[in-house]
Amino acid sequence: MDWIGTGLLLLLLGITCLLLAKAAHKTKGRLPPGPRPLPLLGNLLQLRSRDMVTSLTKLSQEYGSMFTVHLGTRPVVVLSGYDTVKEALVDKAEEFSGRGEYPVFYDFTKGNGIAFSNGEKWKVLRRFSIQILRNFGMGKKSLEERILEEEAFLLEELKKTEGAPFDPTFVLSRSVSNIICSVVFGSRFDYEDERLLKLVHLINENFKIMSSPWGEIYNIFPGLLQWIPGPHRSLFQNYGSMKTLIDRIIHEHQINLDSTSPSDFIDCFLIKMAEEAKSPDSYFHMETLVKTTFILIFGGTETVGTTLRHSFLLLMKYPQIQARVQAEIDSVVGRGRRPTLDDRSSMPYTDAVIHEVQRFADIIPMNLPHRLTRDTLFRGFLLPKGTDIITLLNTVHYDPSQFKTPNEFNPAHFLDSKEEFKKSPAFMPFSAGRRLCLGEPLARMELFLYLTGILQNFTLQPLCSPEEIDLTPLSSGLGNVPRPFQLRMVPR
Numbered sequence: 001m002d003w004i005g006t007g008l009l010l011l012l013l014g015i016t017c018l019l020l021a022k023a024a025h026k027t028k029g030r031l032p033p034g035p036r037p038l039p040l041l042g043n044l045l046q047l048r049s050r051d052m053v054t055s056l057t058k059l060s061q062e063y064g065s066m067f068t069v070h071l072g073t074r075p076v077v078v079l080s081g082y083d084t085v086k087e088a089l090v091d092k093a094e095e096f097s098g099r100g101e102y103p104v105f106y107d108f109t110k111g112n113g114i115a116f117s118n119g120e121k122w123k124v125l126r127r128f129s130i131q132i133l134r135n136f137g138m139g140k141k142s143l144e145e146r147i148l149e150e151e152a153f154l155l156e157e158l159k160k161t162e163g164a165p166f167d168p169t170f171v172l173s174r175s176v177s178n179i180i181c182s183v184v185f186g187s188r189f190d191y192e193d194e195r196l197l198k199l200v201h202l203i204n205e206n207f208k209i210m211s212s213p214w215g216e217i218y219n220i221f222p223g224l225l226q227w228i229p230g231p232h233r234s235l236f237q238n239y240g241s242m243k244t245l246i247d248r249i250i251h252e253h254q255i256n257l258d259s260t261s262p263s264d265f266i267d268c269f270l271i272k273m274a275e276e277a278k279s280p281d282s283y284f285h286m287e288t289l290v291k292t293t294f295i296l297i298f299g300g301t302e303t304v305g306t307t308l309r310h311s312f313l314l315l316m317k318y319p320q321i322q323a324r325v326q327a328e329i330d331s332v333v334g335r336g337r338r339p340t341l342d343d344r345s346s347m348p349y350t351d352a353v354i355h356e357v358q359r360f361a362d363i364i365p366m367n368l369p370h371r372l373t374r375d376t377l378f379r380g381f382l383l384p385k386g387t388d389i390i391t392l393l394n395t396v397h398y399d400p401s402q403f404k405t406p407n408e409f410n411p412a413h414f415l416d417s418k419e420e421f422k423k424s425p426a427f428m429p430f431s432a433g434r435r436l437c438l439g440e441p442l443a444r445m446e447l448f449l450y451l452t453g454i455l456q457n458f459t460l461q462p463l464c465s466p467e468e469i470d471l472t473p474l475s476s477g478l479g480n481v482p483r484p485f486q487l488r489m490v491p492r
Contacts (some may be wrong), residue, residue, distance in 0.1 A: 028442060031075060032381050034067035042070030044220065050477040052216045053365045053394060056080075060395060066379055071220040072119055074101070076369070078389045080395035082402050082426040088370075088378065089391060089433035095376045097434035100369030100388035102231075103222035104210050104478070108239040113291030115299070118214065118245075118371065123285045125292065128284075129438060132268045136183050143183070144341050147446055150178050150188060151338075151453045157191065158458060158489050165463055165486040168312060169371070173200040173305040176446060180300025180439070184293055185249055186264030195245060200301065202238045209235050239294075246293050250286075250399045266293065288491035300439050303363060304446050309482045310361035311354070311451060314409055316462040317469040317489060321411065322455065325350045326492070329456050339452035341445060347452070352414035354447050360409045360430040363479050365394035393428055402426035458489040 035046045047055040047069070060080040068077055088096045098118050109116045114125045137143030154175040171191075177200050178188040189196035209215050214232040218225045225232055227366050253266045262268045269289045276282035315322040332346045333339045344351055370389040375382060398406040402424060403413050413424060419465060430437035437443070454460075462469055463486055473480040 028414060030382050030384060031068040031077060031387070032063075032066045032379075034063050034069050034078075037070035040073060042072045042074070044072075044219070047216075047220075051213065053392070053476050056366070056390065056392060057283040057395060060392065066381070074388065076100075076390055077162075077383060078392065079368075079388045082394040082396045082399040084379070085391045085393070085396050085428070086425070086432070088389065089428075089431070089435075092378065093433035094378065095372055095374055095378075096370045096389060098371030098373045098386075099435070100371040100390075102369055103219050103243050104215050104235060106370075107222060108236060109291045109295075112288050113295050115368070116291075116483055117283075117288075119373075125288065126438070128269075128272065129265075129292065129296075132265055133183065133438065133442075135268075136264065136304050142206055142359075143442065144445060144449070146182055147179055147449050148338065148340070148453075149177055150182075151449055153178075153191070154450070155453060155457055158454070159491070161489055163488050163490050165488055167484060169305070169309060169484070169487050170200065172308050175300055176304040176308070176450075177297065177301040177492070179446060180297055180442070182264075183442075184265045184296050184300075191240045199242065199245060199297065202242050202303075203298055203301050206235055206298075207306070207479060208239050208475065208481055211479045211481045213475075213477070216477045220261060235325070242294060243290060246290050250289065257315070265296070265312075291298045296439070299437065299443065303439070304443050304450075306363050306479060306482065307358060307443075307447060309485075310480075311357040311447075312361065312460055312487060313469055313471060313482060314357055314360065314486060315353075315455075316460050317466045317471065318409060319466055321353060321409075322460060325353055325451075326455050326459070327390040329452055333452070333456065335456070339449065339456060341448065343452070344448055348415060349411065351448070352411040353379065354426060354451060355414045356409060356411045358447075359397045359403075359413065359424075359427060361480060361482075363429065364431075365392070365476060365480055366478070367391045367393050368416060368435070368478075370435065391431075393431070396426050396428055454489075457492060459492055461490055463487065 015214045023127065035043050037043050038045065047061065056069070056078055057080070059069065060078065065081040065084040066077065066079055068075055070076070079088055098123070099116050102116070105116055114122070114129050117125060137146070154171070157175075160453050174191050174196055177196065181196070182188045209231050212231065214230050215235075218232045218235075225314050250266055250270075252262075253270060257267060257270055259271050259274070262271055266289065269284065269292070272288070273282075273284045273289070276284050315325070328349050329339060332343055339347075367390070370391065372383055372385050372389065373387050376385075377383075396402075400406050403426070404410070405413075428444055430440040468484055469485075472483070474483045475481045
């Protein structure tokens with residue numbers, strides 16, 4: 001009887017494949033053309049290179065700025081190039097404002113929290129979060145003071161290296177994490193605090209896994225990879241550890257909460273939860289607070305820390321650019337005081353270098369997926385509501401129609417003939433439109449203050465010749481992860 005069971009199983013599998021192929025064919029009539037998918041596998045064979053970003057970029061050269069790929073059985077529309085991405089995220093911001101499926105995050109958040117919720121829930125949480133972050137200084141002078149305070153601790157740590165070689169990853173992550181922690185948790189951590197050390201380790205580890213081929217394959221076949229051993233399984237163990245840590249901190253806030261004088265983001269969220277406790281339609285629950293806190297800490301730590309590491313590599317590879325930035329700092333600020341945000345308008349070259357670092361490093365090259373909130377006619381195709389959208393930000397930042405030398409590190413991209421700062425419209429390191437990163441104002445402040453403070457005090461020296469520095473990312477999935485490196489910080 002075994003052969004009968006095997007035969008029935010094969011027949012059922014064959015029927016399933018035919019139905020999936022038929023469904024894919026029907027859907028393609030409404031979506032832009034792309035490579036032909038295989039049943040169940042989708043376009044896996046066309047996405048076999050080391051990173052999906054490279055694969056999708058190559059497909060855009062063949063199929064144009066708008067095409068469809070199938071991640072397993074799931075059709076996804078891919079947009080590339082400045083004109084197409086800008087038209088979607090900015091000109092049709094509302095239609096493209098949904099959050100698409102991203103299993104490496106979704107299987108932990110379950111659609112909860114500020115970054116991965118949708119519909120009215122997302123709009124309510126975003127409005128609330130923006131208001132609270134502004135109340136606690138986002139983009140204001142009071143937050144600049146926090147950053148300068150934390151920068152002072154960082155500079156002391158860097159001085160302790162005494163010009164010896166070291167890997168800057170962990171010390172940078174601890175420092176930038178402390179800034180968002182001070183907003184969300186109400187206070188900074190000592191650099192040797194076990195909670196901070198654990199938090200930073202877990203965030204760095206997960207960012208590497210998400211950006212690796214294992215993370216990419218998990219996003220295509222999450223159900224299958226749940227049963228397969230590999231580094232991806234550490235993702236959810238790490239998530240669990242982060243959740244436990246955040247739960248503990250929230251519990252401490254609950255014990256000490258003064259509803260008349262909230263001191264941080266968590267306090268404000270707890271007060272809102274109490275106000276809406278009897279409302280059946282409230283979006284303010286403990287699980288939402290935990291997942292929102294997680295996203296704020298994760299994003300606030302990894303994006304700035306990774307960008308700073310990219311900037312160190314670039315400034316060491318191009319020492320003439322580093323020297324020119326230092327000359328501008330010396331001319332505008334001198335050595336008697338520390339750079340502040342008020343100096344930025346007088347330092348156009350330094351500001352241009354920081355923007356060019358973000359463009360060239362392109363740390364989130366594929367963006368988090370978007371989702372259509374309604375049926376949308378876009379560039380001649382009727383895209384159904386619920387269609388997931390991938391926007392290739394790397395093709396925006398390297399678009400030859402927008403940047404004179406897109407494949408070169410060239411601060412002149414953000415300078416006009418008078419050496420005055422001029423922002424390119426194709427600058428989207430924090431995405432664009434309705435899903436623009438909440439922490440953008442904070443990240444911009446941190447990058448300027450940290451880089452100018454460090455270069456005022458130190459010269460970055462590589463352990464090899466500048467020509468030997470490898471700028472190729474270690475991996476490129478969710479993010480472009482720089483290769484591990486050591487450097488010397490020589491006091492000036």
